Amino acid sequence: MWFFILAELLVFGIFFLAYAFARTHNVELFNASQLELDRASGVINTVLLISSSYFVVLAVSRIRRGHSRSCASWLITAMTCGAAFLVLKLSEFSGKIEAGINMSTNTFYMFYLGLGFFHFMHVVLGMIILGAVTLKAWRGGYSAADHAGVETGAAYWHMVDLVWIVLFPLIYILN
Template sequence: MMPSALARSLPAQVSDTRHLAGDLAVWLIILAELLAFGILFLSYAFARTFDVALFNVSQSTLDLNSGAINTALLISGSWCVVRAVEAVKHDASTAGARWLLAALACGSGFVLIKLMEFSAKAQAGIDLSTNTFYMFYILLTGFHFFHVLAAMVFLIILLVKTRAGRYGKHNHHALETGAAFWHMVDLLWIVLFPLIYVMR
């Protein structure tokens, strides 16, 4: 093949292999959610500058170990989702279903730990009106918590369909969509954990 002919053929070949990993509508939702959380993160940082001492004292009541374990759980869940997608791409639906189940186990662990944390704060009489820090803490972690639940519902649906053999090498678009949403939840926590639990 002449160089000029090769050059003409490359764009078509490249365009055939490029595709959006997941549904465009879900990506728009992800961008909107990232924007909403970004505004909340900036609001938190701005409010902190007005009463650093209060924020530091309130942060010291949070359980860093639980937060770190939850970070490990969500990152592990993301890895499991990636493995599930890769397995299904190779027509290994059974393995893909197992990886999705493992991701759900990680998500369940996160939910359990967060429920224990929320329960402890409620028993201590802490709510949105306690102080500015706890208002942001409850809003941010609570908002994220419901996103984790939504992502788990998404994964449960995908797990059922994967077990039924609905996905394979030429049909894994829905799995990539679910993976994208799960990774967003993971990314948000990676920012939220150091911001709320660690930074002084």
């Protein structure tokens, strides 16, 4: 599993490098376009994802002590944060699309929309994984001794979170 998490980080890593490379060739365009972004929504989203990661940590610590139901509840809390992230992100995207901006507008927006959407899909996938884990935890499918599934789901979610923590300052702030 770690292999795939590393592979995913590798893909994002290459995209971040590509972003940095493209930016050095076109600093002014990137800076100008960056100012058009909604930083507030970016900050809220960052808080949402960090909190959700914290809730996932709590969920793992619960299942380590064998508390299935409480583990599931924390996972549901985490997914609620994830869902809020998705809603906010969607409204951000739809705002841009209504303004007539798309991936071909300029290189900055290619990265902003492309990477953002790519990450968005990862959040969706992460929620599907957490959902499956929650369901199994709720039914008592994990125990203090055997809860590899929870750990794996948690690791994936942290990866999605970690990517956002790099992506947010890189695309929204760094000027």
